[in-house]
Amino acid sequence: MADPLVVIYGSTGTGKSDLAVELAARFNGEIINADAMQMYRGLPIITNQLNPEEQRGIPHYLLGNIGLDEEPWSVTSWKREATKIISGIRSRGKLPIVVGGTSYYLDGLLFDEKLVESDPAMTEESEAAAKITREELASQHPILRESAEVMLAKLQEVDPVMAERWHPKDIRKIRNSLEIYLTTGRRASDIYAEQRARKEAKRAGQPPSPWNLLLFWLYAKPDVLNARLDKRVDKMVTNGLVNETSSVYDYLQGRLAAGETVDRTKGIWQSIGFRQFESYLSAVKSTETETPQAVLEKLKQQGIEDTKTATRQYAKYQVRWVARKTIAALQEENLLSKFYLLDSSNISQWHSEVAEKGSFLLAKHLADRPLPRPEELSETAREVLANQLERSNRPETICNKTCEVCEKEFRIEEQWQKHLKSKKHQKATRWAKRQAEGWPTRGEGKRDKAEGTDDDAAADADADDDGLVPKP
């Protein structure tokens, strides 16, 4: 039998590092860190490292092992090193446990790298760029302006399989299928069948995983998690977050003063808890101007608030990554039956819900005994996993839509619908309406705002209901 390997996914604040230690203590394990920021040395507070007492003497690898001047490791470097360490741990007869919030490291370890590094957004963009607009299409093929009945008759002729699938009154779907035929010269039904066959072939041709895997996903309901993260930031501040940030700030200033160029879009400079306190620190440390105490206090409070916001957004991003990318990849690799969601929403039940359930599953796994189905583990597991599976199995509806306001084109109906609901689109629509009504516009800068800023991206994320939250 292949060597056992435990992998723990989870967002910040779910207690995944504690679970790793608990399992390592009970099952003679050693831990490999998969959190890019925790690889930095000397910043235990900012990066939320377990302190030595919490590590309980368990060996931890790839933790605090790089300097502030180094870039975070690529997935390739991390995977190479982690694989070596895993073999080393096994050769000593111990159980390797990989844990971390950098999901693309974990995905990189488990899956073919092509799967991990393909960026779906890029593909959409390049696809959209190559597409002609719906108007142009209809002028080339006037039948696309006809009634559902006329289009359906044509579809029956060219692609009877798709024609059979749609309700005779569902003009949108009939037109989509017909558009595919007219633009590609191929039947939509053939294209879908090919896509399915490609997936099957990929699955069949793949070497089996070198490891006997057991996977955990530590999950906490968003409202509970957000409140917990806010409290944790306050605790970090009490524990010396600002001192730590200040030392990073001094280090940065030292390098800049020495005339070095520092790429601040990468590495530790992007870590949450550093950027947010920069204005405060630069005011505190300024030798030229003396900032009044009240202003300094205000800047510090702003830093704390911004750190809380950024932490919540990061957690949300981490959850979405696992929910979308990891689950889809696990399904493709037939690994979903080994992917267990542990519910850490209720901290007072952490022991029974997380530590005990995790240990129970791992004991069975190591003894090669049958395991329960992941959705049987808890009500939350059932709801969240079922939602995500339904989502990733839903076939995409091909469309050909153009947003005239934003001058953007869409090939996937779900993305079009999401765009219509997005804050960016609604803002642009309001702006266009004001212009059309002849309202005075407040400078050209306004237009840039409508194109979308980071705030918009965050707001878009909020507007998108991804069914992760079990409805009350």
Ligand SMILES: [Zn+2]
């Ligand atoms: Zn739009």
